[in-house]
Every structure is written in C-alpha cells, then in structure tokens.
Amino acid sequence: MSPYDPSAFPPFAVTVDLVVLTVRRHALCALAVRRGEPPFQGRWALPGGFVRDDEDLTEAAARELAEETGLCAHDPTAPAQDNGAHLEQLATYGDPKRDPRMRVVSVAHLALAPDLPAPRPGGDAHSVRWAPVEALLNQVGYGREDEQAAPLAFDHAQILADGVERARSKIEYSSLATAFCPPEFTVGELRRVYEAVWGVALDPRNFHRKVTGTPGFLVPTGGTTTRQGGRPAQLFRAGGATLLNPPMLRPEV
Amino acid sequence: MSPYDPSAFPPFAVTVDLVVLTVRRHALCALAVRRGEPPFQGRWALPGGFVRDDEDLTEAAARELAEETGLCAHDPTAPAQDNGAHLEQLATYGDPKRDPRMRVVSVAHLALAPDLPAPRPGGDAHSVRWAPVEALLNQVGYGREDEQAAPLAFDHAQILADGVERARSKIEYSSLATAFCPPEFTVGELRRVYEAVWGVALDPRNFHRKVTGTPGFLVPTGGTTTRQGGRPAQLFRAGGATLLNPPMLRPEV
DNA sequence: GATCATAGTCGTCTGCCTGACGATAAACAC
DNA sequence: GTGTTTATCGTCAGGCAGACGACTATGATC
Numbered sequence: 283m284s285p286y287d288p289s290a291f292p293p294f295a296v297t298v299d300l301v302v303l304t305v306r307r308h309a310l311c312a313l314a315v316r317r318g319e320p321p322f323q324g325r326w327a328l329p330g331g332f333v334r335d336d337e338d339l340t341e342a343a344a345r346e347l348a349e350e351t352g353l354c355a356h357d358p359t360a361p362a363q364d365n366g367a368h369l370e371q372l373a374t375y376g377d378p379k380r381d382p383r384m385r386v387v388s389v390a391h392l393a394l395a396p397d398l399p400a401p402r403p404g405g406d407a408h409s410v411r412w413a414p415v416e417a418l419l420n421q422v423g424y425g426r427e428d429e430q431a432a433p434l435a436f437d438h439a440q441i442l443a444d445g446v447e448r449a450r451s452k453i454e455y456s457s458l459a460t461a462f463c464p465p466e467f468t469v470g471e472l473r474r475v476y477e478a479v480w481g482v483a484l485d486p487r488n489f490h491r492k493v494t495g496t497p498g499f500l501v502p503t504g505g506t507t508t509r510q511g512g513r514p515a516q517l518f519r520a521g522g523a524t525l526l527n528p529p530m531l532r533p534e535v
Numbered sequence: 536m537s538p539y540d541p542s543a544f545p546p547f548a549v550t551v552d553l554v555v556l557t558v559r560r561h562a563l564c565a566l567a568v569r570r571g572e573p574p575f576q577g578r579w580a581l582p583g584g585f586v587r588d589d590e591d592l593t594e595a596a597a598r599e600l601a602e603e604t605g606l607c608a609h610d611p612t613a614p615a616q617d618n619g620a621h622l623e624q625l626a627t628y629g630d631p632k633r634d635p636r637m638r639v640v641s642v643a644h645l646a647l648a649p650d651l652p653a654p655r656p657g658g659d660a661h662s663v664r665w666a667p668v669e670a671l672l673n674q675v676g677y678g679r680e681d682e683q684a685a686p687l688a689f690d691h692a693q694i695l696a697d698g699v700e701r702a703r704s705k706i707e708y709s710s711l712a713t714a715f716c717p718p719e720f721t722v723g724e725l726r727r728v729y730e731a732v733w734g735v736a737l738d739p740r741n742f743h744r745k746v747t748g749t750p751g752f753l754v755p756t757g758g759t760t761t762r763q764g765g766r767p768a769q770l771f772r773a774g775g776a777t778l779l780n781p782p783m784l785r786p787e788v
Numbered sequence: 789g790a791t792c793a794t795a796g797t798c799g800t801c802t803g804c805c806t807g808a809c810g811a812t813a814a815a816c817a818c
Numbered sequence: 819g820t821g822t823t824t825a826t827c828g829t830c831a832g833g834c835a836g837a838c839g840a841c842t843a844t845g846a847t848c
Binding site: 511 | 805806807809813814816
C-alpha cells in the first residue's frame with residue numbers, strides 16, 4: 283500500500299475525543315466517562331477512541347457518539363430535525379506530551395444534544411455521566427463525595443473549555459441553540475437554553491421579539507403546550523435558516 | 536515508550552498543510568507549490584509536510600511557514616506587530632482516501648501575511664508562487680499558459696476554500712485584517728484589504744468612521760503618507776483590541 | 789500657476805435594531 | 819375569585835449603519 287518509506291515519518295495514533303453538551307436543569311452539562319485504566323485511572327475524561335483504518339474523522343466521531351449515548355449524529359450540512367445531535371469538528375490537539383504512553387493526535391469534535399429523556403450513557407462497562415461544565419472545569423466537588431475534585435484527564439479540560447467556548451459563540455450567530463431542544467419547543471425553552479449556555483438572564487420579551495422576528499429561524503407547528511406552567515406557549519420547530527443575521531447579542535459581562 | 540499494543544490501533548501519518556493568504560494587487564492570494572513527484576506530479580498544492588516526532592502541531596506549521604516564506608509565525612494570543620504572520624489552526628482532514636499512498640491525516644493551518652516586499656518563496660528547489668484564490672479555486676487559467684487549469688492536488692481545494700471562508704468571516708468580528716497589512720498602514724490600505732478579501736466595495740467614509748471609532752482597533756502613529764496618491768493619510772498601527780464589537784458588517788450579496 | 793484627478797476626512801440624515809420596561813393574556817393553585 | 823406563573827404585544831429612547839454631501843491636501847497636466 284505504501285510507496286512511502288515508513289521510516290521517513292514518525293508514526294502517530296489518531297483518536298477522536300468528544301465534547302458532548304446538553305442542557306439539563308438549567309445548566310450546561312458535558313458527557314464525562316471515568317477512566318478504568320492508567321494513565322489517569324479513576325479520573326474523569328471526555329469520551330473518545332481510536333480512529334479506525336477505514337473511517338473518516340467525522341465517521342469515527344459519530345460512531346463514538348452513538349456508542350456512548352445512542353445518539354444518531356447529524357450531518358452538519360443538513361437541517362437538524364429528528365432526534366439526531368449536531369456534530370462538528372472542533373480542533374485538533376497534538377502536543378507531543380499530551381499522552382504519556384505515546385504520540386497521540388486527537389481530533390476533538392463538538393456534539394450538541396437535547397436533554398435525553400432516556401439518557402443511556404453507560405452502554406459500556408465504565409461509568410458515564412452528565413456533569414455541569416462548571417464543575418468539570420473548576421475541579422470543584424459539587425455533590426456527594428469529592429469524586430469530582432480531580433481535574434479531567436490528559437488535556438481534556440482545555441478541549442472541553444474550547445468546546446464550550448465554541449458553543450457559546452456559535453449560538454450567537456447561528457440557529458444552533460435549537461440543537462439543544464427537542465424537535466418541538468417553545469420560545470421560553472429556547473430562551474432557557476441561551477441562558478444556560480451563556481450563564482446570563484435574558485429579557486423574555488426582547489428575546490421573543492428577536493427569535494420570532496428573524497425569518498427562517500422558527501416555524502410554528504400550530505400546537506401549544508403548557509409544559510412550564512403559566513399561559514400555554516406556541517410550539518415551534520427549527521426553521522431552515524442556519525445563520526442569524528443580525529446575530530443574537532450576548533449581553534456584556 | 537509504548538505500553539500500547541501497536542497492533543491495537545492503525546498507524547497514521549500526520550502532516551500540516553498551510554493556507555497562506557496575502558493581499559496582492561487588490562486580490563486575495565494564496566501560496567501554492569508545484570508538486571515535484573507523484574501523486575499529482577506537476578499539479579499545484581498547498582505547502583505542508585510531516586509533523587516531526589517532537590514538535591507540536593503549531594510548531595510544525597510555524598516551521599513549514601518559515602521554510603516556505605521566511606515568515607516568523609506569531610503566537611495568536613500575542614498581538615501582531617513585527618513582520619510575523621498570524622497563524623492559527625484551521626481544521627483537520629482525514630478521509631481515508633485523501634492520499635492514495637497511505638493513511639494521512641492533515642492538520643490544516645491558516646496563515647495571514649502582509650504582502651511581502653521581497654517574497655522569497657522558492658527557498659526550496661520546487662517552484663512556489665502566490666496565486667489568486669479565485670484562480671486556484673475556479674481552476675481557471677488566468678495568465679500565460681494554462682498551467683493553472685488543473686485543480687489543486689489532494690483535497691487542497693477544499694482546504695483552501697475553508698481557509699478563505701475562515702478569513703472572510705473572521706475579519707468581520709476581529710482585528711485580524713491588520714495581519715494583512717505592514718506594521719504601519721493607512722485606513723485606506725486597511726479598507727482595500729477588506730475589499731479584496733470580501734470581494735466587495737466599501738464606502739470609504741463609513742469605513743473610516745467605523746475603524747477609527749472602534750476603541751483599541753487602531754492606534755495613530757503620528758506619521759502620514761501619500762503612498763497611494765491623493766491627500767496624505769494618517770498612519771496607524773494595530774491596537775490591542777482583537778475582538779470587534781459590534782462587528783464590521785459584510786455587505787449582503 | 790491654474791486646473792484636474794485622486795484620496796482622505798468630517799458631517800448629516802434616516803431607518804433599523806436593541807435594551808428597558810409597561811401592559812395584557814391565559815393557564816394553574818388555592 | 820385571587821394570586822402566581824409564563825407568554826406575548828407595545829412603546830420609547832439610544833446607538834449604529836448605510837447613503838451621501840462637503841471639504842481638504844496632495845500630485846499630474848497644461
């Protein structure tokens with residue numbers, strides 16, 4: 283297969299790591315797996331794995347995503363509709379010392395998923411869970427035990443931070459926030475997504491004006507719901523528009 | 536070194552490819568090298584090479600950039616000042632068939648450089664040149680001979696297109712356009728950068744108001760010049776601000 | 789040296805969008 | 819019914835962008 287001299291270049295292992303984000307209970311959460319073996323045994327890490335010989339990077343990421351969550355990844359070029367998650371490449375990390383065992387280059391991907399009604403992380407034997415990104419990044423124990431106190435394995439804290447920042451900035455100028463919502467959702471639910479991702483409070487009236495006034499962003503389905511208590515709200519689907527122009531402005535500080 | 540079983544994962548070669556952009560004669564141009572060996576012998580390609588065993592991805596990209604252009608790459612976190620070019624990671628391309636010889640994953644980087652007064656591409660033996668991205672992407676011969684008629688090698692057309700799109704969108708909301716300018720430049724020169732990158736005409740008066748009115752974007756150096764004919768213009772340096780808020784709006788269509 | 793062409797710089801005006809916030813509507817709990 | 823909660827519509831002022839007029843300071847041309 284290779285007219286290349288194998289000694290002419292160094293061999294690498296290539297992996298994909300996943301930053302899988304969702305919004306649960308008004309908090310931005312990421313999927314974390316507990317490592318069962320060294321290095322960093324017992325520490326939390328991002329899900330990921332080796333890229334196989336015959337698959338593209340995106341395929342590998344989609345496969346890992348399905349293995350960990352059962353989510354069907356979406357082609358980013360197609361409009362998000364069914365229960366698939368949004369998946370896109372994030373960045374690649376290749377510091378020679380990022381894995382103590384050998385030279386590993388990791389192509390990180392970002393996935394955005396609605397809050398899973400039946401979250402089935404735990405398909406594999408190792409433990410998997412959703413954790414607030416706040417807790418993962420600040421290395422602060424936030425619940426029972428201090429199992430959360432250790433920072434993420436490898437350079438995964440950096441990868442997670444980059445993924446969160448990508449998500450935060452991308453919902454400004456795209457309709458990507460709808461990827462955090464079920465197929466049908468209300469304006470209030472979409473607003474709570476923005477609030478959770480940005481960690482700010484938004485004015486419900488101005489938000490409503492903005493999202494309903496942007497052509498192609500939301501399509502009314504006709505239904506209404508009263509999920510959140512109070513007056514029933516209109517249900518919407520994500521419209522065809524992917525780019526918001528002008529963008530949704532993130533409040534200062 | 537490796538507690539990993541080498542048969543447990545497929546071996547990859549990892550390369551960096553460079554999208555080096557500059558503005559010459561009112562046109563956005565990219566650096567292209569002519570391939571001296573198969574595959575795609577004689578075709579134009581993006582500069583690039585293997586990542587070495589002990590270097591990070593960014594280091595490898597900076598090294599390749601220096602080898603091809605003599606440019607000193609800039610840490611993206613530091614403000615661009617001297618004659619260094621802006622360098623940032625673009626995306627990673629890993630289709631199993633993108634290189635017919637073997638499995639190669641390429642981490643593409645984007646570099647933005649001022650028009651080099653003494654362009655010394657040609658350090659290596661193979662031929663190197665600046666070509667308008669328009670011509671490289673449209674596979675249209677535009678000058679003498681039709682040596683330009685063939686599309687770029689590998690998936691480099693896609694990589695170039697992605698890099699150009701990144702540059703186009705990033706100068707909207709950052710001060711990155713100054714990376715295309717010499718250390719001191721006029722408002723008109725900066726405007727011509729925007730016009731070349733976006734391929735549109737901008738109103739000189741509104742542009743002037745916008746860039747001089749955005750705090751931290753431009754710092755007057757006190758000097759004036761008359762490089763372009765007409766009334767002498769004030770000279771500026773890039774200010775400390777990296778993010779433009781509100782952004783520079785790209786005209787529709 | 790007067791005139792013209794070329795750029796740069798300062799202003800004005802109008803319309804759109806946003807942020808702040810008042811008011812009304814439609815459900816549920818008691 | 820009263821209070822609470824959430825959704826939705828309206829109003830108003832300020833900021834910014836697009837369109838464009840006016841003036842300034844150079845070099846080129848006659």
